[in-house]
Amino acid sequence: MQDLIATSLKYQQGTLSVLDQHQLPDKEVWLACHSVKSMVDMIKKLQIRGAPLIGIGASLLLGYLAEQGVDENGLREAAATLRAARPTAVNLMNNMDSMLSVLNTQGVGALPKEAERLFHEDIALCDAMASRGAQLIKPNSHILTHCNTGSLATAGVGTAIGVIRAAHDQGKNIHVYVDETRPLLQGGRLTTWEMGKFNIPHTLICDNMAALLMRDGKVDYVLVGADRIAANGDFANKVGTYALAVIAHYHKIPFYVVAPYTTVDPECPEGSMIPIEERDAAEVRGVSGSFGAVRWSPEDTPVFNPAFDVTPAFLVTGWILDNAVYSQDEIHKGVLKRG
Numbered sequence: 001m002q003d004l005i006a007t008s009l010k011y012q013q014g015t016l017s018v019l020d021q022h023q024l025p026d027k028e029v030w031l032a033c034h035s036v037k038s039m040v041d042m043i044k045k046l047q048i049r050g051a052p053l054i055g056i057g058a059s060l061l062l063g064y065l066a067e068q069g070v071d072e073n074g075l076r077e078a079a080a081t082l083r084a085a086r087p088t089a090v091n092l093m094n095n096m097d098s099m100l101s102v103l104n105t106q107g108v109g110a111l112p113k114e115a116e117r118l119f120h121e122d123i124a125l126c127d128a129m130a131s132r133g134a135q136l137i138k139p140n141s142h143i144l145t146h147c148n149t150g151s152l153a154t155a156g157v158g159t160a161i162g163v164i165r166a167a168h169d170q171g172k173n174i175h176v177y178v179d180e181t182r183p184l185l186q187g188g189r190l191t192t193w194e195m196g197k198f199n200i201p202h203t204l205i206c207d208n209m210a211a212l213l214m215r216d217g218k219v220d221y222v223l224v225g226a227d228r229i230a231a232n233g234d235f236a237n238k239v240g241t242y243a244l245a246v247i248a249h250y251h252k253i254p255f256y257v258v259a260p261y262t263t264v265d266p267e268c269p270e271g272s273m274i275p276i277e278e279r280d281a282a283e284v285r286g287v288s289g290s291f292g293a294v295r296w297s298p299e300d301t302p303v304f305n306p307a308f309d310v311t312p313a314f315l316v317t318g319w320i321l322d323n324a325v326y327s328q329d330e331i332h333k334g335v336l337k338r339g
């Protein structure tokens, strides 16, 4: 494979590395990743995360293993194991299916090129979403976003954050309210890091402050990413997204989901059928990151920790995809359905 360099994933001079997102924002630590076990561990621990990026990471690993001489059966086993690393983000399954399709039709030797294609495709998809989405953003707007959807979640500029970056770069003088996004603080740790990196004016808030800002007319748009979009337009995204959609709907604030076609699952008829990952209870009883770890609840406190929730299509103003911005009417006509 050629050298492939992204903000949080790179293949360079024969080494595949992951930027350990546990260590951000304080430390930029790159971890070599040359086995299925290490990639699966990193995906499960969210050292590499984000729906598009985990699919790209798994694809680059398969391309690497093919170049290292792993045989067809070994690669099929690897793809199956990687595919199961996390259940909600359909990009992981879509990417593994693309790699397996190439393996079936062109053989082991074609996998590195397919991995390269998926990497470059994701960058282009991000640019397309950013360009389409930025056209919707009026100057001097305040945008609220949830979790992290930028260059730490994709191989490119990102999905929702890609739109934000494009609007900023176009001189639209936007400001971003960043939901810290409990329990794992992707917003407070990672989106703040990206906003600072690109000098985008922003304000960090706790998730429970979003409703107050929307009530007081301080938010002009809510932009979020997605981990899986069902054929009817319902979508799964980081837990807390549904609450934002309800509050935005109540206050008549435009609510957009931004995602590439690789996040659409036309085989999934509706949101209730999207598998939702349940994560470890310790993530809610306290918090951990580059600063260390702290627990504030009793060790045996019962916990509910879904990593995602599902937002129904009727709460969505528009779907900003790479090939178009779809309205509710278009979604109702089945534009996301296969065929």
Ligand SMILES: CSC[C@H]1O[C@H](OP(=O)(O)O)[C@H](O)[C@@H]1O
Binding pocket: 046, 049, 050, 051, 052, 146, 147, 148, 149, 150, 153, 154, 158, 159, 160, 186, 224, 225, 226, 227, 237, 238, 239, 307
């Ligand atoms: C480019 S959007 C990615 C999507 O993935 C995130 O989840 P996680 O941090 O658990 O990988 C979040 O739902 C984002 O919206």
